[in-house]
Amino acid sequence: MAELLTDDDVRRVLSDLPGWSRDGDAITRTVTCASFLAGIDLVRRVADAAESADHHPDIDIRWTAITFRLSTHSAGGITDKDVTLARTIDSLIS
Numbered sequence: 597m598a599e600l601l602t603d604d605d606v607r608r609v610l611s612d613l614p615g616w617s618r619d620g621d622a623i624t625r626t627v628t629c630a631s632f633l634a635g636i637d638l639v640r641r642v643a644d645a646a647e648s649a650d651h652h653p654d655i656d657i658r659w660t661a662i663t664f665r666l667s668t669h670s671a672g673g674i675t676d677k678d679v680t681l682a683r684t685i686d687s688l689i690s
């Protein structure tokens with residue numbers, strides 16, 4: 597099972613993940629897309645990556661603003677799996 601990161605680990609990781617911040621037991625990033633459909637396309641690409649990784653974000657869609665919330669439910673907090681998925685999401689944002 598994935599290990600929970602310490603508070604210090606999370607701070608260190610976030611300093612290298614611009615746009616991401618901590619929200620309790622999760623990390624979040626909100627992206628503003630060029631249009632509603634561009635946001636949906638991004639969500640679709642993230643969904644494919646999440647399925648491949650077998651690790652799934654909570655996703656909030658508000659017109660062009662898409663918020664990704666990453667937490668490892670089985671561990672009850674933030675793990676390397678969330679950090680890896682955050683980097684993948686960043687790579688999918690054009």
Ligand SMILES: C[C@H](O)[C@H](O)[C@H]1CNC2=NC(N)=NC(=O)C2=N1
Pocket residue numbers: 650651652653666667668669670671
């Ligand atoms: C069996 C399967 O690996 C688990 O249910 C996965 C699926 N996706 C998941 N996604 C997230 N965010 N946390 C989990 O603990 C999790 N568990």
